[in-house]
Amino acid sequence: MEIDYGPLAGLIGTWKGDKGLDVAPEPDGVEKTPYYEVIVFEAAGDVENYVVQRLAIVRYHQTVMRKSNGEVFHDQLGYWLWDPASKTVMQTLTIPRGVCVTAGGKATGTAPGPVVLEVRAALGDRDWPVAQSPFMRDHASTVAFEHKLTVDGDRLAYAETTTLEIYGNPRFAHTDANELVRS
Numbered sequence: 001m002e003i004d005y006g007p008l009a010g011l012i013g014t015w016k017g018d019k020g021l022d023v024a025p026e027p028d029g030v031e032k033t034p035y036y037e038v039i040v041f042e043a044a045g046d047v048e049n050y051v052v053q054r055l056a057i058v059r060y061h062q063t064v065m066r067k068s069n070g071e072v073f074h075d076q077l078g079y080w081l082w083d084p085a086s087k088t089v090m091q092t093l094t095i096p097r098g099v100c101v102t103a104g105g106k107a108t109g110t111a112p113g114p115v116v117l118e119v120r121a122a123l124g125d126r127d128w129p130v131a132q133s134p135f136m137r138d139h140a141s142t143v144a145f146e147h148k149l150t151v152d153g154d155r156l157a158y159a160e161t162t163t164l165e166i167y168g169n170p171r172f173a174h175t176d177a178n179e180l181v182r183s
């Protein structure tokens with residue numbers, strides 16, 4: 001049976017963008033880094049949970065490079081998941097710092113034209129939590145994550161805010177945004 005990826009269908013493909021801007025914490029303040037990136041989204045079939053829940057899955061790998069030197073400075077692996085029964089969109093992601101996020105939310109619009117995916121998570125949230133290593137909890141804690149992604153045909157744009165408790169700031173807004181084109 002053909003898998004219905006619902007609002008995730010438009011993600012599938014390889015996307016490139018060079019309009020990225022990262023705002024990240026440094027001990028002495030804020031670092032702003034222009035970046036380019038590649039995100040590969042792949043159709044990954046479906047799964048059945050507890051007999052009754054059936055999720056369509058899109059797997060992704062995001063590789064982000066500094067414009068200044070071409071160095072990879074962010075690598076992210078994850079899944080977008082669609083639950084047609086509850087009309088819930090999920091993004092589960094991991095970054096190589098000892099941090100994982102299970103974010104949930106909704107989709108608006110229908111393909112091919114603008115489809116907006118909006119998910120969020122927060123530390124300690126019963127529904128959509130953040131998990132992190134003890135070191136990160138104690139020194140660079142991810143307290144919240146919000147992500148809005150818009151797919152419109154062969155154009156994709158996203159903006160995300162990762163709220164960090166770090167360097168004495170209880171709510172540092174670590175932000176990332178970019179515009180990509182399907183290649």
Ligand code: HEM
Nearest residue numbers: 022024025064073074095099101140141142145162164176
């Ligand atoms: C395009 C996406 C992202 C980019 C380019 C990026 C880049 C950065 C950079 C440059 C730093 C400063 C420290 C360093 O130079 O390594 C940083 C810190 C951090 N980022 Fe990200 N980040 C991204 C997304 C995320 C996401 C999605 C999360 C978690 C959900 C996250 C969690 C963190 C944490 C916890 C730190 C603090 C680590 C530390 O400096 O001690 N980041 N990030």
